[in-house]
Structures are given as structure tokens and as C-alpha cells.
Amino acid sequence: MDIKQIQELVKLINKTNIGEITIEEEGVKITVKQKKDPVQHIIAGSAAPSYSPAPAASAPAAAPAASAPPAKAAEPKADNLVTIKSPMIGTFYRQAGPGKPIFAGVGDEVTPGKVVCIIEAMKLFNEIESEVKGKIVKVLVEDASPVEYDQPLFLVDPS
Secondary structure (H helix, E strand, C coil): CCHHHHHHHHHHHHHHCCCEEEEEECCEEEEEECCCCHHHHHHHHHCCHHHCHHHHHHHHHHCCCCCHHHHHHHHHHHHHCEEEECCCCEEEECECCCCCCECCCCCCEECCCCEEEEEEECCEEEEEECCCCEEEEEECCCCCEEECCCCEEEEEECC
């Protein structure tokens, strides 16, 4: 890894408020950490925006109005849903490569530690793992789409 890549990595971390990232490449291990404590404030502040995906989720749920039973089934549970969010800026991928199976789809059971997607940032593919146990109710991002930090990716029914 050259100095330019390291500088880009530091810029990415500063923009996304990721607390720490470790990259190992060809026997060289680099760990970048932020000194600031505001990361904790951002995490606490991100709890408030978690309510905003619920209205956004109900708007797309209204689009497939032709299939009324699934929409009705999803609406009462909307307050119980847990959101899996993007921990970084990058490109969202649902599968490891063309022709490979998707990591997690609607109706799939997830457990803590199960990979649900990949986000590519600076030519590094980062596996995003579920932190909750439950069933995927909705995938909120199209495959190969750009995502922002803290953007909702999946809705999970923990029951």
C-alpha cells in the first residue's frame, strides 16, 4: 500500500466518522483510528435518524399496491423492524460476484455475524455483517448502487 492510498484511507475515515479500520495487504497491516470521541456522539445521534427510515419504507411499500396482502402484513410490523445501516460510503453489492448467490434476500434468516452484503470503498471490499437476529423484510438499496454513511440497507423483523 503506497502513501497515496493511505492518505485516501485517512480522508475516507475522516469523512465517514468510522472509529477504526484495519487493512492487511501482502503481509503489511495498517490500522487507522480516530482520536476524537465525537464518534460516540454520532452513534448516539444516529439513533434519532433511525425513525426516519420507517416513513421512507412505507412509501416504497405503497408502490407495490397490486400485492395488497404483503403490504398489509408489513405495515403493522413497521414499528418493530430493525434497520441494518451502512457503516461507510461506498458501492453496495448483494453478492460476491456475478453468478454468485446473494448474501441475504427478503425472507432470509440472519444472525449476528452473518454477512448480508459487501460495500466497496477505495477498491476494498468490506463484508457487512448483521448485528441482529431475525428475518429480512425489505432490501432498501439496489445492487451496485452508491451508499452513504448510515444509510439504511435492510429492514429486519427481529421476532
